[in-house]
Amino acid sequence: xxxxxxxxxxxxxxxxxxxxxxxxxxxxxxxxxxxxxxxxxxxxxxxxxxxxxxxxxxxxxxxxxxxxxxxxxxxxxxxxxxxxxxxxxxxxxxxxxxxxxxxxxxxxxxxxxxxxxxxxxxxxxxxxxxxxxxxxxxxxxxxxxxxxxxxxxxxxxxxxxxxxxxxxxxxxxxxxxxxxxxxxxxxxxxxxxxxxxxxxxxxxxxxxxxxxxxxxxxxxxxxxxxxxxxxxxxxxxxxxxxxxxxxxxxxxxxxxxxxxxxxxxxxxxxxxxxxxxxxxxxxxxxxxxxxxxxxxxxxxxxxxxxxxxxxxxxxxxxxxxxxxxxxxxxxxxxxxxxxxxxxxxxxxxxxxxxxxxxxxxxxxxxxxxxxxxxxxxxxxxxxxxxxxxxxxxxxxxxxxxxxxxxxxxxxxxxxxxxxxxxx
Amino acid sequence: xxxxxxxxxxxxxxxxxxxxxxxxxxxxxxxxxxxxxxxxxxxxxxxxxxxxxxxxxxxxxxxxxxxxxxxxxxxxxxxxxxxxxxxxxxxxxxxxxxxxxxxxxxxxxxxxxxxxxxxxxxxxxxxxxxxxxxxxxxxxxxxxxxxxxxxxxxxxxxxxxxxxxxxxxxxxxxxxxxxxxxxxxxxxxxxxxxxxxxxxxxxxxxxxxxxxxxxxxxxxxxxxxxxxxxxxxxxxxxxxxxxxxxxxxxxxxxxxxxxxxxxxxxxxxxxxxxxxxxxxxxxxxxxxxxxxxxxxxxxxxxxxxxxxxxxxxxxxxxxxxxxxxxxxxxxxxxxxxxxxxxxxxx
Numbered sequence: 001x002x003x004x005x006x007x008x009x010x011x012x013x014x015x016x017x018x019x020x021x022x023x024x025x026x027x028x029x030x031x032x033x034x035x036x037x038x039x040x041x042x043x044x045x046x047x048x049x050x051x052x053x054x055x056x057x058x059x060x061x062x063x064x065x066x067x068x069x070x071x072x073x074x075x076x077x078x079x080x081x082x083x084x085x086x087x088x089x090x091x092x093x094x095x096x097x098x099x100x101x102x103x104x105x106x107x108x109x110x111x112x113x114x115x116x117x118x119x120x121x122x123x124x125x126x127x128x129x130x131x132x133x134x135x136x137x138x139x140x141x142x143x144x145x146x147x148x149x150x151x152x153x154x155x156x157x158x159x160x161x162x163x164x165x166x167x168x169x170x171x172x173x174x175x176x177x178x179x180x181x182x183x184x185x186x187x188x189x190x191x192x193x194x195x196x197x198x199x200x201x202x203x204x205x206x207x208x209x210x211x212x213x214x215x216x217x218x219x220x221x222x223x224x225x226x227x228x229x230x231x232x233x234x235x236x237x238x239x240x241x242x243x244x245x246x247x248x249x250x251x252x253x254x255x256x257x258x259x260x261x262x263x264x265x266x267x268x269x270x271x272x273x274x275x276x277x278x279x280x281x282x283x284x285x286x287x288x289x290x291x292x293x294x295x296x297x298x299x300x301x302x303x304x305x306x307x308x309x310x311x312x313x314x315x316x317x318x319x320x321x322x323x324x325x326x327x328x329x330x331x332x333x334x335x336x337x338x339x340x341x342x343x344x345x346x347x348x349x350x351x352x353x354x355x356x357x358x359x360x361x362x363x364x365x366x367x368x369x370x371x372x373x374x375x376x377x378x379x380x381x382x383x384x385x386x387x388x389x390x391x392x393x394x395x396x397x398x399x400x401x402x403x404x405x406x407x408x409x410x411x412x413x414x415x416x417x418x419x420x421x422x423x
Numbered sequence: 424x425x426x427x428x429x430x431x432x433x434x435x436x437x438x439x440x441x442x443x444x445x446x447x448x449x450x451x452x453x454x455x456x457x458x459x460x461x462x463x464x465x466x467x468x469x470x471x472x473x474x475x476x477x478x479x480x481x482x483x484x485x486x487x488x489x490x491x492x493x494x495x496x497x498x499x500x501x502x503x504x505x506x507x508x509x510x511x512x513x514x515x516x517x518x519x520x521x522x523x524x525x526x527x528x529x530x531x532x533x534x535x536x537x538x539x540x541x542x543x544x545x546x547x548x549x550x551x552x553x554x555x556x557x558x559x560x561x562x563x564x565x566x567x568x569x570x571x572x573x574x575x576x577x578x579x580x581x582x583x584x585x586x587x588x589x590x591x592x593x594x595x596x597x598x599x600x601x602x603x604x605x606x607x608x609x610x611x612x613x614x615x616x617x618x619x620x621x622x623x624x625x626x627x628x629x630x631x632x633x634x635x636x637x638x639x640x641x642x643x644x645x646x647x648x649x650x651x652x653x654x655x656x657x658x659x660x661x662x663x664x665x666x667x668x669x670x671x672x673x674x675x676x677x678x679x680x681x682x683x684x685x686x687x688x689x690x691x692x693x694x695x696x697x698x699x700x701x702x703x704x705x706x707x708x709x710x711x712x713x714x715x716x717x718x719x720x721x722x723x724x725x726x727x728x729x730x731x732x733x734x735x736x737x738x739x740x741x742x743x744x745x746x747x748x749x750x751x752x753x754x755x756x757x758x759x760x761x762x763x764x765x766x767x768x769x
Contacts, residue, residue, distance in 0.1 A: 400587035
């Protein structure tokens with residue numbers, strides 16, 4: 001195609017009625033609304049961190065509304081979803097006590113007439129170790145052993161039993177930590193088959209698979225909850241502004257959203273993770289997944305706002321001179337949170353899968369964080385060690401199944417549309 | 424209709440520019456980009472006694488420090504010597520001429536490298552896509568017509584399993600069970616063909632391909648199984664509740680005719696829109712499934728390009744798959760407007 005051809009095509013195109021009108025309207029709009037548009041964008045950027053209390057109030061307001069109560073009652077009557085909800089909440093709360101239940105640190109040590117509770121220190125160290133400085137573990141010299149490495153309580157227990165003294169060690173119910181290597185217990189090379197001590201065997205470095213699976217649950221859930229929360233925070237506020245202001249602001253930002261969603265998100269996350277070197281990989285991953293995952297919610301919230309905006313209470317609020325932000329967050333938002341509730345379980349499913357995929361590909365959480373994806377990757381390498389696949393897959397399957405049961409029930413309770421369910 | 428398509432195409436231009444801009448900016452502004460990576464690699468190589476691969480020669484003293492000239496040379500190679508907007512424009516005008524630069528690790532133009540992987544991804548993605556529609560549509564129809572009965576309930580278990588296990592993870596399980604790891608040795612571990620592929624006769628070749636394709640194709644199907652089946656079922660259920668179906672029954676049509684001649688045609692509309700994303704499904708492949716089965720398609724290429732820090736290939740794939748997503752959106756809308764006469768082109 002020569003330049004002349006191109007020029008002719010361009011002229012023909014620009015003469016086309018619809019196009020010309022469209023272009024004119026676009027330019028007029030930009031001229032008219034440009035300053036306001038810029039101003040709104042700036043206000044939004046500056047205010048966004050200050051919006052958290054508004055969000056909190058909106059969510060509380062939504063929870064107190066009679067319509068929410070009716071729907072929550074309906075949700076409670078759907079047994080499968082409700083029990084899944086209770087179960088996963090219980091498991092998640094329980095998982096915070098994992099450093100107490102599944103750990104190599106002893107619960108109780110009696111040495112030379114004195115009592116010690118090492119697990120209290122290690123439990124505190126697990127959550128507060130980075131915040132305050134204190135002695136989070138006992139050392140071998142504390143219990144009359146040679147050396148000053150942290151105590152190995154299982155061998156300490158054996159020692160005390162051989163000595164037949166009054167000294168005593170009470171171990172945790174499942175006395176293995178996720179990051180501890182148990183190579184000294186076996187002669188063969190890892191991974192080792194499941195046996196009575198290691199219920200799901202060990203991985204390629206001799207670490208206990210059962211412990212890693214359980215800790216992986218806590219990390220996956222925490223990760224998914226934070227990412228979902230953050231991406232909904234962005235999605236809800238952007239969607240709210242789009243629906244409330246509409247017009248040119250809406251059109252331009254929607255184009256940006258479209259661009260942002262056309263980028264393949266997993267690949268983009270992988271690119272950034274492969275380039276950036278940081279000690280806070282978890283924070284980076286949370287940030288990235290939220291940054292690429294907020295777009296879906298904007299469409300729904302925008303729709304809700306378009307609908308709510310036309311109602312009388314909004315007109316009343318505008319007429320008495322309430323500020324825009326107040327109208328958006330205090331008046332409309334509590335009435336527009338239904339999509340957030342009904343899509344949240346599915347977003348959590350998506351975020352857990354995304355984390356597992358990234359871990360599997362090696363672009364996820366740094367080693368030696370216990371993770372399902374990493375175990376699956378090992379399972380792909382050691383195909384003869386079936387436990388490396390079935391353990392994390394069982395965890396993943398159970399979690400996702402329970403969460404999608406919740407999602408189904410939530411949708412049935414909150415979505416008036418009858419046939420939109422996975423049944 | 425031509426006007427509509429033209430307008431949509433023109434609207435794609437600013438979006439395309441925006442996408443290329445973001446892709447380029449990500450690669451350029453993320454800390455620790457290619458130049459720093461190359462410097463680090465070079466330093467490591469010098470420390471380790473001069474071994475290792477370095478992207479370029481250049482002068483450097485023996486203490487492992489990288490000289491200023493060397494940094495300049497690296498910047499020139501990676502196009503970092505120009506200011507951002509000029510570098511972007513240079514790259515952009517090359518991209519619209521399909522010139523995506525030269526791959527570092529393959530020493531070939533990026534476009535050649537990527538397009539050589541198209542057929543592989545197309546083979547698996549295409550078969551998986553077609554089969555998943557062939558399975559999910561009838562299953563969804565069956566579920567809708569037998570709503571609430573035993574069949575519906577039993578197949579719902581399958582749907583939930585399909586929804587809760589990602590396709591690629593199911594692939595690993597299949598490999599453990601059927602790949603000769605722990606239980607049965609029925610299917611090969613991965614790849615496209617056997618070692619002795621070229622010695623086989625025609626039917627042997629077909630059989631061999633098929634033998635290698637069974638597990639990956641199953642995983643591709645599993646990825647979309649739950650959502651497609653449920654979409655089909657719900658859409659048909661919704662139509663079965665409409666007045667025109669009641670009318671059809673009332674005037675004495677048989678159940679078969681009422682469902683297949685009236686309700687089914689309308690309930691296929693939401694599925695038809697999914698066809699638009701056919702191409703991105705075909706070409707972009709799945710990083711995960713291709714990695715599990717060691718299929719050398721686009722997905723595995725993008726993964727390998729990240730590992731080997733082959734930035735031109737990474738950027739090329741990013742641009743191509745974003746464009747495919749855009750074209751997919753357009754195609755979906757067009758198909759939607761074509762199959763649903765209630766939608767007007769505007």
